[in-house]
Amino acid sequence: xxDGRVEFEIVRKDILARIGKLKxxxxxxxxxxxxxxxxxxxxxxxxxxxxxxxxKALITNAYLLWKRDREDVLRNGIHSYLNFxxxxxxxxxxxxxxxxxxxxxxxxxxxxxxxxxxxxxxxxLDIPTRGESREEAEKSIEETIVRAxxxxxxxxxxxxxxxxxxxxxxxxxxxEKAATEMEKMSFDIYAVGSPTIILERYDYPxxxxxxxxxxxxxxxxxxxxxxxxxHPAMLGLAVALGCDLFDSAAYALFAYDNRYLTENGTLxxxxxxxxxxxxxxxxxxxxxxxxxxxxxxRERLIALHNLFKTQEELRRVKESIRRRRLWEYLEVRxxxxxxxxxxxxxxxxxxxxxxxxxxxxxxxxxxxLSDISSYRPEVVGFxxxxxxxxxxxxxxxxxxxxxxxEEIKIRHYKEKVDLYVFKPPYGAVPSTLLEAYPMGKTEITxxxxxxxxxxxxxxxxxxxxxxxxEVRILVENEEIKTLLxxxxxxxxTILEExx
Amino acid sequence: xxDGRVEFEIVRKDILARIGKLKxxxxxxxxxxxxxxxxxxxxxxxxxxxxxxxxKALITNAYLLWKRDREDVLRNGIHSYLNFxxxxxxxxxxxxxxxxxxxxxxxxxxxxxxxxxxxxxxxxLDIPTRGESREEAEKSIEETIVRAxxxxxxxxxxxxxxxxxxxxxxxxxxxEKAATEMEKMSFDIYAVGSPTIILERYDYPxxxxxxxxxxxxxxxxxxxxxxxxxHPAMLGLAVALGCDLFDSAAYALFAYDNRYLTENGTLxxxxxxxxxxxxxxxxxxxxxxxxxxxxxxRERLIALHNLFKTQEELRRVKESIRRRRLWEYLEVRxxxxxxxxxxxxxxxxxxxxxxxxxxxxxxxxxxxLSDISSYRPEVVGFxxxxxxxxxxxxxxxxxxxxxxxEEIKIRHYKEKVDLYVFKPPYGAVPSTLLEAYPMGKTEITxxxxxxxxxxxxxxxxxxxxxxxxEVRILVENEEIKTLLxxxxxxxxTILEExx
Numbered sequence: 001x002x003d004g005r006v007e008f009e010i011v012r013k014d015i016l017a018r019i020g021k022l023k024x025x026x027x028x029x030x031x032x033x034x035x036x037x038x039x040x041x042x043x044x045x046x047x048x049x050x051x052x053x054x055x056k057a058l059i060t061n062a063y064l065l066w067k068r069d070r071e072d073v074l075r076n077g078i079h080s081y082l083n084f085x086x087x088x089x090x091x092x093x094x095x096x097x098x099x100x101x102x103x104x105x106x107x108x109x110x111x112x113x114x115x116x117x118x119x120x121x122x123x124x125l126d127i128p129t130r131g132e133s134r135e136e137a138e139k140s141i142e143e144t145i146v147r148a149x150x151x152x153x154x155x156x157x158x159x160x161x162x163x164x165x166x167x168x169x170x171x172x173x174x175x176e177k178a179a180t181e182m183e184k185m186s187f188d189i190y191a192v193g194s195p196t197i198i199l200e201r202y203d204y205p206x207x208x209x210x211x212x213x214x215x216x217x218x219x220x221x222x223x224x225x226x227x228x229x230x231h232p233a234m235l236g237l238a239v240a241l242g243c244d245l246f247d248s249a250a251y252a253l254f255a256y257d258n259r260y261l262t263e264n265g266t267l268x269x270x271x272x273x274x275x276x277x278x279x280x281x282x283x284x285x286x287x288x289x290x291x292x293x294x295x296x297x298r299e300r301l302i303a304l305h306n307l308f309k310t311q312e313e314l315r316r317v318k319e320s321i322r323r324r325r326l327w328e329y330l331e332v333r334x335x336x337x338x339x340x341x342x343x344x345x346x347x348x349x350x351x352x353x354x355x356x357x358x359x360x361x362x363x364x365x366x367x368x369l370s371d372i373s374s375y376r377p378e379v380v381g382f383x384x385x386x387x388x389x390x391x392x393x394x395x396x397x398x399x400x401x402x403x404x405x406e407e408i409k410i411r412h413y414k415e416k417v418d419l420y421v422f423k424p425p426y427g428a429v430p431s432t433l434l435e436a437y438p439m440g441k442t443e444i445t446x447x448x449x450x451x452x453x454x455x456x457x458x459x460x461x462x463x464x465x466x467x468x469x470e471v472r473i474l475v476e477n478e479e480i481k482t483l484l485x486x487x488x489x490x491x492x493t494i495l496e497e498x499x
Numbered sequence: 500x501x502d503g504r505v506e507f508e509i510v511r512k513d514i515l516a517r518i519g520k521l522k523x524x525x526x527x528x529x530x531x532x533x534x535x536x537x538x539x540x541x542x543x544x545x546x547x548x549x550x551x552x553x554x555k556a557l558i559t560n561a562y563l564l565w566k567r568d569r570e571d572v573l574r575n576g577i578h579s580y581l582n583f584x585x586x587x588x589x590x591x592x593x594x595x596x597x598x599x600x601x602x603x604x605x606x607x608x609x610x611x612x613x614x615x616x617x618x619x620x621x622x623x624l625d626i627p628t629r630g631e632s633r634e635e636a637e638k639s640i641e642e643t644i645v646r647a648x649x650x651x652x653x654x655x656x657x658x659x660x661x662x663x664x665x666x667x668x669x670x671x672x673x674x675e676k677a678a679t680e681m682e683k684m685s686f687d688i689y690a691v692g693s694p695t696i697i698l699e700r701y702d703y704p705x706x707x708x709x710x711x712x713x714x715x716x717x718x719x720x721x722x723x724x725x726x727x728x729x730h731p732a733m734l735g736l737a738v739a740l741g742c743d744l745f746d747s748a749a750y751a752l753f754a755y756d757n758r759y760l761t762e763n764g765t766l767x768x769x770x771x772x773x774x775x776x777x778x779x780x781x782x783x784x785x786x787x788x789x790x791x792x793x794x795x796x797r798e799r800l801i802a803l804h805n806l807f808k809t810q811e812e813l814r815r816v817k818e819s820i821r822r823r824r825l826w827e828y829l830e831v832r833x834x835x836x837x838x839x840x841x842x843x844x845x846x847x848x849x850x851x852x853x854x855x856x857x858x859x860x861x862x863x864x865x866x867x868l869s870d871i872s873s874y875r876p877e878v879v880g881f882x883x884x885x886x887x888x889x890x891x892x893x894x895x896x897x898x899x900x901x902x903x904x905e906e907i908k909i910r911h912y913k914e915k916v917d918l919y920v921f922k923p924p925y926g927a928v929p930s931t932l933l934e935a936y937p938m939g940k941t942e943i944t945x946x947x948x949x950x951x952x953x954x955x956x957x958x959x960x961x962x963x964x965x966x967x968x969e970v971r972i973l974v975e976n977e978e979i980k981t982l983l984x985x986x987x988x989x990x991x992t993i994l995e996e997x998x
Contacts, residue, residue: 054782267818276818278778278807283553308777319766319775332834335868369834401997451949451986458989461996473997481997487950488990490957491983497960498900498972498980 006121006161006188008223008244013359014326015377016215016242019318022223024161024188025120027056027087031223032239032317034230034310035059035089037249038082041068044252044303047084053304054311056086059247062114062122063093066105070113078117089163089247090119094126107147111154121161121189124151129169129194140167141178144193148185163225165193170206172213179217189245190218191225199229204237204343211241212350220357232313233264236333237343239317240326242357251310255303258291261310264336269302279308324362327376331369348375355380365441371452374425378438382426387463389430394418396470399428399460402477417472420464422480424453428460450483505620505660505687507722507743512858513825514876515714515741518817521722523660523687524619526555526586530722531738531816533729533809534558534588536748537581540567543751543802546583552803553810555585558746561613561621562592565604569612577616588662588746589618593625606646610653620660620688623650628668628693639666640677643692647684662724664692669705671712678716688744689717690724698728703736703842710740711849719856731812732763735832736842738816739825741856750809754802757790760809763835768801778807823861826875830868847874854879864940870951873924877937881925886962888929893917895969898927898959901976916971919963921979923952927959949982 005024008031012019020031036050038060050058060082065073073081078088092110107125114122125147129140144167155162164187168175175192182190192214198206211226218224223244229235230248238246254261258269262276269291275282281301290298320329334340347354358377366378373379397418400408404421409431412419419431425448429439448456457480464471475481504523507530511518519530535549537559549557559581564572572580577587591609606624613621624646628639643666654661663686667674674691681689691713697705710725717723722743728734729747737745753760757768761775768790774781780800789797819828833839846853857876865877872878896917899907903920908930911918919927924947928938947955956979963970974980 272818273821274814274817276811276814278776278811280777280779280782283779283807308782312775312777315773315775318773319771322772332831335831335834338868369837449948449950454986454989454993457993461993471996475997481994484990484994484997487953487986488994490953491987491990494953494956494960495980495983495987497970498974498983 005159006223008221010220012321014321014324015240015358016354017239017317017321017326018220018242018244019321020223020244022244024087025159027120029056029087030318031244032235032314033057033245034235034307034314035245035247036251036307037061037247039249039252040064040082042252044255044299045307047082049304050307051084051086053307055307057089058082058084058086059089059091061093061096062090062110062117062119063096063105065090065117066093066110066113073117074113078119081117087120089121090114090117090123091247092123092125094123095128097125107151108154111151115154115158115160119160121163122155123163123165123191124148124155126165126167126193128165129167130197132169132197134171134174137167137169137171137174140169140194141174145178145181148182148187152185161188163187163189163191165191165227166214166218167193168210169194170198170203170210172209175210175213176217179214183218187222189223189225190214191227191245192243193227195226196228199231199234202337202339204234204337204339205346207234207238208241208343208346208350211238211243212347212353215242216350216353230310232261232310233333233337233340234343235310235313236317236320236326236330237340239314239321240330241347248310251306252299252303254306255299258298258302260302261306263309263313269298275305277305277309279305279312281305281308324359324364327373328367328369331372344372345375351375351377351380355384361437362441365443366438368425368442368444368448371425371449374452374456379425382438386427386429386433389433395468396472397464397468398472398474399464400431400474400476401457401480402475404431404476408474408476418468420460422457422460424448424456427456428464450487453480454484454487504658505722507720509719511820513820513823514739514857515853516738516816516820516825517719517741517743518820519722519743521743523586524658526619528555528586529817530743531734531813532556532744533734533806533813534744534746535750535806536560536746538748538751539563539581541751543754543798544806546581548803549806550583550585552806554806556588557581557583557585558588558590560592560595561589561609561616561618562595562604564589564616565592565609565612572616573612577618580616586619588620589613589616589622590746591622591624593622594627596624606650607653610650614653614657614659618659620662621654622662622664622690623647623654625664625666625692627664628666629696631668631696633670633673636666636668636670636673639668639693640673644677644680647681647686651684660687662686662688662690664690664726665713665717666692667709668693669697669702669709671708674709674712675716678713682717686721688722688724689713690726690744691742692726694725695727698730698733701836701838703733703836703838704845706733706737707740707842707845707849710737710742711846711852714741715849715852729809731760731809732832732836732839733842734809734812735816735819735825735829736839738813738820739829740846747809750805751798751802753805754798757797757801759801760805762808762812768797774804776804776808778804778811780804780807823858823863826872827866827868830871843871844874850874850876850879854883860936861940864942865937867924867941867943867947870924870948873951873955878924881937885926885928885932888932894967895971896963896967897971897973898963899930899973899975900956900979901974903930903975907973907975917967919959921956921959923947923955926955927963949986952979953983953986 007023009021010018036058038058126144127140129137164182166178168178225245226243230250259266272287320326334344355377399420401422420428423429506522508520509517535557537557625643626639628636663681665677667677724744725742729749758765771786819825833843854876859880898919900921918930922928
């Protein structure tokens with residue numbers, strides 16, 4: 001068992017998100033964070049400039065360094081070689097090795113090289129799941145696990161941290177299997193290995209499945225890395241699912257193509273009349289000026305903007321976590337892209353797990369902003385509690401639709417009839433719990449969709465009927481009744497026409 | 500008639516928003532824009548620093564200048580006095596004069612003073628609608644109109660621009676009346692006069708009523724100013740309604756109170772652990788550092804950030820206008836605050852006017868993101884066209900629910916039966932117009948709420964029944980039918996329980 005080389009202290013939580021302090025070899029960074037990918041042979045932005053701009057960690061490729069500048073890096077150490085005093089993560093270059101079909105290096109060699117150059121965190125020589133077939137995915141998992149076992153002998157006695165990539169691509173059962181095996185080997189940090197194909201397809205719902213299937217297996221005390229994901233639009237969601245580390249070359253690759261990052265996508269530099277951003281680059285230069293620059297200058301400036309934009313997103317997400325407003329943040333944020341919205345809804349599938357792990361109490365109160373609010377952990381948790389809740393073994397109950405008053409309360413108390421109030425999205429809430437958390441701290445800021453109200457009311461009635469011999473409904477507010485009647489008539493008319 | 504002193508060229512349009520070039524006295528600014536309010540006796544940020552940071556126009560208070568530094572400003576001119584080469588708007592100080600009950604200055608004097616100091620744009624000595632009573636509102640309108648008439652004699656022969664404030668507060672009929680009278684006097688720029696109380700209450704739906712009631716009267720060739728509104732959260736909506744100029748002291752007033760602007764509100768500086776922004780201030784300083792500074796330095800830095808943030812919002816809005824994506828922008832943006840959402844929905848009331856003024860065609864295509872998309876001008880316009888559309892005087896028609904194929908088309912053609920396809924939110928679309936704009940360019944990126952589908956289907960059927968003797972419904976896709984049946988059963992069950 002490796003232990004204590006990487007310290008990870010969780011300081012704040014919201015949903016499955018955490019703000020953490022990750023410490024290794026005397027260096028500390030705050031998570032969630034994005035590690036800019038530095039290609040040692042094409043540094044769009046120099047590591048020193050990253051450092052000056054507040055990036056405390058980066059990731060680079062050990063294999064590329066080994067291949068071309070081995071002696072120099074070994075002699076000077078990676079920090080001096082890159083001129084970067086922060087935390088340096090080295091990827092093993094597994095992807096490149098596979099891609100170029102090279103067999104010129106063994107895992108032992110690349111592990112020893114990462115140790116030798118003084119990286120702070122390294123990666124074993126895993127086999128990324130490429131392509132789409134299940135066979136390939138299975139093979140990549142098996143080989144990665146074999147290599148992970150073989151690696152233990154070397155990595156065990158080092159003072160650096162090690163990442164254990166969990167392969168399986170979009171095959172959820174395989175990911176779970178891989179996670180279970182990798183978890184046994186207790187790496188410092190785990191990584192969801194190969195989301196690239198899924199991300200390129202904007203298949204965010206599957207990404208939710210992938211992350212959560214790993215998350216359910218790996219202990220929450222380990223940081224979780226999501227390889228190759230750095231698009232601002234999806235970072236908040238990934239953080240909410242419990243990802244702590246991201247790396248991405250997108251800032252530089254986009255810059256190479258004159259693509260300028262915005263909250264929700266990219267714009268082509270040629271199309272921009274005015275930069276819709278306030279970062280130092282965008283406040284200093286005009287799009288036309290940047291367009292006329294030398295390619296290397298232009299790339300550098302766009303890359304910097306792209307990084308700032310990504311960092312801004314993470315800062316906003318962190319701010320939301322600190323205020324326990326991450327759910328609200330995502331409700332607004334995910335409206336920008338249908339696939340993100342679907343991904344957010346996909347989380348509903350994992351309600352039980354999320355509700356169990358997520359912090360349940362907040363002094364801040366809860367906003368019900370849309371139908372998706374019905375699935376926030378506090379609401380799910382409270383509904384579960386309601387299922388178990390039954391004060392005494394009474395035979396009768398009343399469900400009030402609308403507000404209750406003292407007279408109703410007293411009457412029911414005297415008649416020994418349990419009293420419930422219909423409160424969507426919670427459902428049938430015992431009158432005694434109306435002021436309890438979270439119900440008492442919930443502000444319903446929107447008219448919920450009719451469908452949600454009908455579903456919730458139907459559920460509430462069914463729920464009470466199961467518990468009581470006699471359920472009476474007391475309509476104190478005619479609004480819902482009128483709504484139901486209208487829909488009843490409309491749907492009937494339409495259905496008759498359809499016959 | 501004053502003419503030609505202020506040139507206003509509209510270069511882009513979306514909904515009622517415009518990107519314009521406003522030119523006066525040789526100075527040109529691009530609208531929509533925010534004029535930072537400069538208090539001559541307490542400059543949180545010096546005008547020169549505003550200029551250096553890309554603010555090409557500001558607004559200051561002529562009355563305060565007159566009161567304390569009259570000779571000096573007259574001698575040097577306002578641009579030299581403030582050390583600001585950009586466009587300077589002077590408010591007449593009507594508000595201060597009322598507030599402090601001063602009668603020491605006449606309208607003629609303050610008009611001549613604004614002319615004398617060389618302001619680029621001035622305001623007459625209007626009477627802002629304060630308080631809540633209708634009587635007060637009526638009085639402020641009457642007096643403002645009298646003064647506006649009296650002012651003509653002096654302002655007519657100047658080379659500067661003049662703003663005609665339209666009073667009435669939240670009283671829509673009074674605003675309309677005032678707008679009608681003021682419009683006759685042909686000021687260069689009109690202003691919605693007194694939204695302050697409404698804004699302080701976050702009563703954005705009423706703000707929509709106010710702006711549009713003025714907008715319907717004032718010619719679109721005039722720029723429209725919204726006094727005292729500068730909160731990032733509502734700027735996009737106000738621009739979409741046709742406001743071109745904003746002024747706000749909020750950046751400085753908030754800074755005075757250590758309040759830091761975000762997209763959706765303010766944070767107290769003491770509460771911030773990390774600035775969730777990438778502006779030069781937020782990238783240079785940490786919240787704790789700013790907190791420890793001298794009050795004047797702290798105020799200046801927060802005020803600058805607050806201005807950058809506001810400017811960023813306007814830049815994003817402009818970017819959306821250029822891409823004809825303002826509606827989509829607002830659909831996402833207004834989810835952040837229920838009152839903003841309600842305000843966006845309030846626009847529906849003005850569908851006819853908006854549809855008539857808004858550009859109808861875009862090569863970009865249309866995204867249906869939520870139920871509110873049903874009200875975008877292109878959808879409303881197309882539905883209106885459908886109402887008028889009827890190829891021949893046929894007796895029978897078929898409404899297809901689901902996709903149509905060639906066989907169905909040919910059969911209906913032969914049998915001389917008009918063929919419609921149900922396409923929410925458009926309703927019953929003639930099969931011949933399925934590829935026409937905007938239908939053919941519409942991407943429905945979400946499952947519309949059940950309620951919207953039912954409404955739309957009911958409307959479609961009613962619409963066809965009015966036009967044809969015989970309407971047949973052909974269900975090619977069972978999904979909607981199943982949905983309707985489910986709802987039918989659920990609502991019936993609930994209603995029975997309610998009896």
